[in-house]
Amino acid sequence: MGREKSRRLSGCRDFRQRLVLATLTSTPITIKDIRAGEGGLRPHEMSLLRLLDKVSDQHVIDVNDTGTKVGYRPGVVVGGKGLEHDCGVHRGIGYFIEPLLVLGLFARSPLSIRLKGITNDTKDPSVDAFRMVTLHMLKHFGVPLDGLELKIESRGSPPRGGGEVLLRVPNINNTLKAVNWIDEGMVKRIRGVAFSTNVSPQIVSRIFYAARGLFNKFIPDVHIFTDHRAGGLSAGYGVSVVAETTTGCLISADATVSYPNVDEMSEESEKPELMSPEDLGEQVASMLLEEVAQGGVVDSIHQGLLFMLCALCPPDVSKVRVGQLTPRAIESLRNIKEFLDVKFIIKPDPNSNTVTLKCVGAGVKNLARKIS
Amino acid sequence: WKKSLLARTLARRSASLMQLVYGQASAELDNDSGEEDSSDEEIFVPKGQKKQVKNELPSFDDIDAEDYSKFLKVELRDWSNEDLIKSIRDRFVTGDWSKASVRGR
Known part of the structure; x- marks a missing residue:
């Protein structure tokens, strides 16, 4: 990767999404000014970096002394079996599953990881939501269903956690599949x-x-x-x-x-x-x-993830319908444009008060996968 | 003439939505390469747009915003209200199917 390709970002917002997009596009990033004067990275963000460290190889993660600056040069996502990660008690397990799902799809070998911590809390989607909704959402993008699993072994609530889940994510062969997903049904x-x-x-x-x-x-x-x-x-x-x-x-x-x-x-x-x-x-x-x-084919929690998956698709037209865009979804659209250079065409539909989004995917391939 | 009016309004609305999402993104990109301050970009927002931004994006220019994917609505409406029930009745299979198919178009 050339030096000129690297991105300089500031602030800790969309920390997860930026790391994921940087990894998938092999773009080195530097994030500065993270909570300047307020102690820099929080424990859950450090924990996320450690998790990233666990599932990938040949990468460089560099955090300065005060935790206000992070340098990340992505390597290869290897995945692997029998991994374990303690998510801590600052954020729910949902915070960690979301980026892991996307990274797992583009890993070298199927990912199987045991996550410990808070299974249900007020800030992050619960593990039940992931099990019942998010995993099925991936199906629309051509992800094989066998090997995609989230097993809830024990539960933990804040403040002390103690829950445990087992997440298994398969790899995709080459690319995802573009979707035309606008019929929300009844x-x-x-x-x-x-x-x-x-x-x-x-x-x-x-x-x-x-x-x-x-x-x-x-x-x-x-x-x-x-x-x-x-x-x-x-x-x-x-x-x-x-x-x-x-x-x-x-x-x-x-x-x-x-x-x-x-x-x-x-x-x-x-x-x-x-x-x-x-x-x-x-x-x-x-x-x-x-x-x-x-309205829309997904709820407000999943909008960001939906757009990200659409943008990662091969260069076909994807079309999805969602309800009112959430602030986070708008942030996702911006991050996607910055990293993948995919711009969505956003059309409001006055008939049903929903929004249709169309894009041509960036064609991100799973280059890490072993060819056997 | 009504149709053309509708089409025009629609075009304008979609343009403004695109602008809402990507308009300031370009400013952000400049910001990343140079050291210029993004705050003066934030000040000059078209009148109508600013109001929308305020309504929808409470933490719009906060670079250290917390990373939540759950979007918490401030107020929840009272769903035992008959009018509200009627408004989404056709989104359920127990409602009117023909109305629902119109919606999908």
């Missing part, structure tokens, strides 16, 4: 998982009844599985719900109630009042209905 059923750790198992059914009360106004086919774990280091409960449409689109929402995580704990020493299971059930149902009302 919602035919609602599924979900309600979980609790270290609290009374009754709470789970209280969540379920509250959520179903709201859903049953629309559709009778509602089923929420319950998952109660007696163990776990911290008390917490939560629910993830998914609406399946007639065209196979999955729209999800999730929420968790627990004590705040370590970062926020120091600010207020008092333990705050927690939301009741009934309120939580209703809240999550409203969130899902809100997502359905927005």
Whole structure:
């Protein structure tokens, strides 16, 4: 890689996405001014860099003393079996799965990694959402389904975590497949998982009844599985719900109630009042209905990932429909343009209040894969 | 004439959406190569656009924004309200199928 190709970025926003895009395009990056005066990189970002270090080879990661500057020269993503990573208790496991999924697809050998930490929290998509929605989303892009798996072995809520999941990601042969995915269909059923750790198992059914009360106004086919774990280091409960449409689109929402995580704990020493299971059930149902009302083939959580996958496709036209663009999705579009030079054509659809996006993929190939 | 009007409005709206997403991206690119300050680019935003930006992007120019993929809506509407229920009734298989197929077009 020539020196002139390297990118200089500033600030820690979209840290994950920038690292992923840099890796896939083999572009060296330097990120400076990361939280200048506020201690630079946070523990979860350091943990992400260590994770990146684990799954790749021939790369250089360089962090300065104060943690305000990161230099990264990507190598090859090797993947591999039997890996293990402690995600810490600052962010949920969801924070780490998202970049891993994309990197895993472009790795040399199938990735199988055990992630430990917080499985469900308020900031990151829950592991249930990944299992029920994100993995199925990859299917549309021609990713083989066998070997794509997320097994939840134990759960952990903030602040102390203690959850464990096993993520397996297969490699793609050469490139992804371009999609034409604009038919959102109609919602035919609602599924979900309600979980609790270290609290009374009754709470789970209280969540379920509250959520179903709201859903049953629309559709009778509602089923929420319950998952109660007696163990776990911290008390917490939560629910993830998914609406399946007639065209196979999955729209999800999730929420968790627990004590705040370590970062926020120091600010207020008092333990705050927690939301009741009934309120939580209703809240999550409203969130899902809100997502359905927005329209689009994916929910707002997955917009960024969807655009990224579209942009990585071979040079064919991909067309997708989403609801209102989230700030993060807009950031993703900008990052994609910067790294992959793929510009989407964005058209609002006044008929349904959705947005259609079209792009010609950059044709990123899996060059790491062994040819055997 | 109504059709042409609609088409024109549509064209304008899509242009503004593209601008919203990519307009400032070019400013960012300049910023990466040189040392110029991006803050003066942020000041001069077309009037209508600025309002939209404010509504949708609370942490727009924060380079240290936290990396969340979950997008939390500030307020949730009360979905037991009959009018709201009616507004998305046709997004479910229990609703009107012909209306839903119109929407897909």
